[in-house]
Amino acid sequence: MEPLSAPAILTSAVILGGVGLVFASLIAIANRKFYVWEDPRIDVVAGLLPGANCGACGQPGCRAFAESAIAGALAPAACTVASPDIRAEIASYLGVDVGQAVKRVARLLCAGGRDVAPDRADYLGLATCKAAAAVAGGGKGCVWGCLYLADCAVACDFDAIHMNAVGLPIVIPERCTACGDCVEACPKDLFALMPMDHKLIVQCKSLLEGEAADRLCRVACNACGKCALDAAPGVIEMKNGLAVVDYTKNDLAGPEATRRCPTGAIVWVEGPQFASRPLPAEEIAA
Numbered sequence: 001m002e003p004l005s006a007p008a009i010l011t012s013a014v015i016l017g018g019v020g021l022v023f024a025s026l027i028a029i030a031n032r033k034f035y036v037w038e039d040p041r042i043d044v045v046a047g048l049l050p051g052a053n054c055g056a057c058g059q060p061g062c063r064a065f066a067e068s069a070i071a072g073a074l075a076p077a078a079c080t081v082a083s084p085d086i087r088a089e090i091a092s093y094l095g096v097d098v099g100q101a102v103k104r105v106a107r108l109l110c111a112g113g114r115d116v117a118p119d120r121a122d123y124l125g126l127a128t129c130k131a132a133a134a135v136a137g138g139g140k141g142c143v144w145g146c147l148y149l150a151d152c153a154v155a156c157d158f159d160a161i162h163m164n165a166v167g168l169p170i171v172i173p174e175r176c177t178a179c180g181d182c183v184e185a186c187p188k189d190l191f192a193l194m195p196m197d198h199k200l201i202v203q204c205k206s207l208l209e210g211e212a213a214d215r216l217c218r219v220a221c222n223a224c225g226k227c228a229l230d231a232a233p234g235v236i237e238m239k240n241g242l243a244v245v246d247y248t249k250n251d252l253a254g255p256e257a258t259r260r261c262p263t264g265a266i267v268w269v270e271g272p273q274f275a276s277r278p279l280p281a282e283e284i285a286a
Contacts, residue, residue, distance in 0.1 A: 041094070042066045048090050050081045054158075054179035056104065075099025081177045102195040104178035106152075106161075106171050108273060110190045111203040111265070112145040113166030117217040123147075133187035142216040144205040146190055155185035164274065173272055200235070200253040202243045203273070204265040209241040214263070221265040231257035236266075 045066035053061040057078045059068055068074040069090065076082075076090040077099040091098040123132050123139035129151040132138040138147045148167030160175035161182060169182075173196065183191045190205065202221060206213050209223035223241040232252035237244050243266055245253065255268035267273075 039067075039070055041070050044093065045069055045090055048082075048086055048093070049079060050086070052081050052158075052177065052179075054081060054177045056080055056178040056180075069096075070094065072096070075101065077101040080104065102197055103173070104193050104195050105173045105176040106178065106180075106182050106191045107194045107198075107201055107269075108146070108169060108171065108190055109192060109201070109203055109205050110144070110146045110188075111168070111219045111267075111274065112140075112142055112217040113164070113168045114148065115166045116219050117142055117145055129185075130187045142206055142220065144188065144207065145217065146188065151185040151187070152182035152191065155181040157181065168274060170274055171272065194247075198245075198247055198250055198253075199269050200231075200245050200250075200255075200257060200266070201269050201273070202245060202266045205242065207241050213241075219263050219265055222263060224262060226260040226262070227257045227266045230260055 042063065043066075046063045049062040049065065051062055055061070057065050057068075057074060057080070059065040059074070062079075065074060065079060069076060069078075075096070075098065076087040076094070078101050079087060079090075080101060080103050082090075087098050118141050119139045120141040121136075121139040123135065125131055125135060127149055129138075129147040129149040132147045132149055137143040140147060146168060148163070150161075150163050150169065152169050153161040153163055158175050158177055158179070160172050160177070161169045162172070164170050171182075178193045180193060183189075183193060188205070194201075204217075204219070204221040206217065206220045208216065208220070211222075213220040213222040221241075221243050223238060223243075225238050225243075227243050228236040228238055232249070232254070235246055235249045235252050236257060237246065247253075258264075258266050258268050
C-alpha cells in the first residue's frame, strides 16, 4: 500500500477541521439559544440543607426546596429536618424571615397490639407486612389492624420508628421528618402524616360496630358515637361505623371528646403516641 501524499493528508486535515468547526459553531449557537440562567443562590442554599431529600417540605428534594425558598414560595422554616441554626442561616442569606412551620410526624391509626388484638391464625410466611397482607389479610383477627412485621421501621431512613413489646411501631417525633416512607410501606394504610397540633386522634380503622369490633380488638372503635356527642359540633362525624375527625375544625378539638370512649380508641396525644407503652431507654438512645 502506497503512503498518502502530502497534498492528500493536507486535504483530509482541512476537511476534518472544517467539519469540526461547523459542528462546534452549531453547538455554540444551540448553547446560546437554549441557555437557561440559573440563580447561583440555589447551589448555596442547597449546600446548607441537610441533603436528606426526604420530601417533608412537600418538595421532591432539597434542591427543589432551595429553588422554592429563593422564589419566595416556601419559608426556610418549612425544612423541619434542618436545625434552627441552619434555618436562620438560610433566612439571613436570602434576606427573608425564617417563618414558622408546624412540625409534622407520622401517626399510627391503630392501637391494637398483641396484648389487645388476638390473632385468628398463625402466619408462617415471609416476615414482611406486605407478604402477610397478601395472604388473606394476614393472621390478625382484625383485618384492618397492624401486622407487627415492621415494614415501616425498615423503610424509615431516620431511625424514627421502633417496634415495642406488643408489636406496635412507635414513632419518635424528634427523629421523624414526615418523609412519608412509612405511609407508603404500610399495606394496611395505617400511617398518616399529621401536624403535631392535631392532637385528637382515632387510633383505629376498623369498620365493624359494637360487639363485633370488641371481639377482635379491645381498643377498637365500636361506633358508640359518644365522642361525636361530647366534641364540639362538627369536629367528629361517624362514617361507616368509625369516628372521623374533621381537622379543618382542629381549633375546636379538645380532650373532652375522649373521656367517655369505652375502649380508648380515640385519644388526645401530647408528644409521642402510646406513652403508656414506652420503648426501653436503651432502644430510644440507640
